Amino acid sequence: MTFDSFGLRAELLDAVKASGYTTPTAIQQRAIPAITQGNDLLAAAQTGTGKTAAFTLPLLHRLAAQRPAGKGRPVRLLVVAPTRELAAQIHESVKNYGRDLPLKSAVVFGGVGMQPQIDRLRRGVDVLIATPGRLLDHLQRGHVRLDRLETVVLDEADRMLDMGFIHDIRRLLKQLPRERQTLLFSATFSSEIRRLASGMLQDPVEIDVAPRNSAAETVAQKVYRLDKAKKRQQLSQLIHEGDWQQVLVFTRTKHGANNLSRQLDKDGLSAAAIHGNKSQSARTRALDGFKQGQVRVLVATDIAARGLDIDQLPHVVNYDLPQVAEDYVHRIGRTGRAGNVGEAISLVAPEENKLLKGIERLLKRPLERAETTV
Numbered sequence: 001m002t003f004d005s006f007g008l009r010a011e012l013l014d015a016v017k018a019s020g021y022t023t024p025t026a027i028q029q030r031a032i033p034a035i036t037q038g039n040d041l042l043a044a045a046q047t048g049t050g051k052t053a054a055f056t057l058p059l060l061h062r063l064a065a066q067r068p069a070g071k072g073r074p075v076r077l078l079v080v081a082p083t084r085e086l087a088a089q090i091h092e093s094v095k096n097y098g099r100d101l102p103l104k105s106a107v108v109f110g111g112v113g114m115q116p117q118i119d120r121l122r123r124g125v126d127v128l129i130a131t132p133g134r135l136l137d138h139l140q141r142g143h144v145r146l147d148r149l150e151t152v153v154l155d156e157a158d159r160m161l162d163m164g165f166i167h168d169i170r171r172l173l174k175q176l177p178r179e180r181q182t183l184l185f186s187a188t189f190s191s192e193i194r195r196l197a198s199g200m201l202q203d204p205v206e207i208d209v210a211p212r213n214s215a216a217e218t219v220a221q222k223v224y225r226l227d228k229a230k231k232r233q234q235l236s237q238l239i240h241e242g243d244w245q246q247v248l249v250f251t252r253t254k255h256g257a258n259n260l261s262r263q264l265d266k267d268g269l270s271a272a273a274i275h276g277n278k279s280q281s282a283r284t285r286a287l288d289g290f291k292q293g294q295v296r297v298l299v300a301t302d303i304a305a306r307g308l309d310i311d312q313l314p315h316v317v318n319y320d321l322p323q324v325a326e327d328y329v330h331r332i333g334r335t336g337r338a339g340n341v342g343e344a345i346s347l348v349a350p351e352e353n354k355l356l357k358g359i360e361r362l363l364k365r366p367l368e369r370a371e372t373t374v
Contacts, residue, residue: 001023002024003016003021003024006024006057006058008058009064011098011099012060012098012101015098015099015100016057019097025050025054026049026209027049027209028050028057031043034207035054035059036058036061039203039204039205040183040201040202040203041184041201041204041206042184042197042204042206042207043183043186043206043209044187044188044189044208044209045187045207046333049209053093053097055079055153055183056090056093056098059151060094060101062150063076063101063150064098072124073104073123073125073126074145074147074148075127075144075145075146075149076126076127076148077149078135079152080130080152080154080155081130081155081156082131082132082155082159083303084109084280085287086155087108088284090107090129091105091107091129094129103126103127104123104124104126104127105125105127105128105129106120107128107130108135109130110133110134111279114137114138118138122143132169132172136168139175147177149177151181152176153182153185154169154183154185155185156186156187157169157185157193157196158186158190158192159303161192161193169196173200182200182202182204184204187329219335219343220341221343221367222367222368222370223345223368224345224347224369224371225348225372226372227349227350228349230372230374231319231347232267233374234347234372235264235317236264237374238317239269239296239297241373244296246315247315248298248305248313248315248316249317249319250299250300250302250316250317250318250320250322252320254301256319258273260319261297264299269296269297270295271296271299272285272290272299273286274287274298275303276301302330305334313342314335314343315335315344316331316332317344317345317347318331318347319347321352321356325358325359325362328346328359329362331344332344346367
């Protein structure tokens with residue numbers, strides 16, 4: 001199957017080709033036809049499966065095909081995302097794929113000034129990408145209207161529930177037209193997600209390309225058992241000796257991310273931390289530096305890293321194991337993408353044995369043990 005088989009506009013196909021994609025992923029093969037036909041959608045897909053293009057391409061195709069009735073340029077497509085980074089990345093995708101289409105888009109999120117966003121919204125946009133809190137702010141102050149909305153996308157809905165956005169989402173949905181298309185994307189179909197979906201989706205098409213316990217087959221997974229005090233030394237050694245140029249490291253806490261980033265800098269490794277307490281400009285700077293190769297090690301917490309779209313990431317390290325076994329699958333899903341072989345390393349202290357057992361139970365297999373060198 002090729003992208004040509006979906007009947008998408010030539011401008012979109014050219015943009016896809018320019019991005020280097022030739023074959024649609026599993027989620028794209030199933031979601032694009034369903035969305036094009038106007039169905040509601042409940043889709044389970046992890047980060048790195050191509051889900052952003054799976055909804056962006058068919059929705060831009062439809063928006064470009066028909067101008068709205070009435071005056072002005074109303075918001076016709078709304079995409080809601082849990083984090084600033086994910087919202088910004090979806091906006092980049094919309095601009096990239098829609099570069100030759102007569103459509104305007106904007107992104108709004110917290111942590112930055114309101115006025116530039118207000119000015120942008122007043123000029124009119126077809127596509128709005130937003131985080132829940134900032135969007136509600138703009139709605140309450142009358143900066144934007146959603147009464148002519150055609151489609152709403154909730155991306156990474158499971159993370160929105162985890163982050164406590166459920167009330168914001170419910171408030172938001174009450175302000176949308178009843179006649180609309182609704183697409184809900186989640187890493188898993190938990191009972192909470194199904195409850196949320198049942199109240200907002202009409203006879204949805206269900207797609208599941210993310211079995212809850214699957215870990216990418218293109219990822220080599222290894223565990224180093226060692227004392228907590230030796231983790232940083234082992235990590236530095238792995239990076240130096242393996243000549244790793246780009247590695248994403250997960251810590252459990254913001255404080256831990258800051259500390260580790262500073263220590264790695266002292267070890268001669270350019271490192272930056274990314275977490276919820278960092279300003280938006282600091283987070284953007286760290287991410288851009290990492291993508292461009294100026295920052296070798298990006299240290300992140302789970303919520304901050306959710307939705308980071310980094311192509312062909314070769315190494316992911318669990319400096320601290322996640323408290324929830326499913327988050328292990330999300331973390332390592334950032335490497336070995338698009339058929340590239342990746343490596344996921346976990347540094348496991350004795351007090352984390354229980355967490356390791358939970359992960360192995362979820363994966364239904366033991367992880368390979370590697371010999372420590374410190």
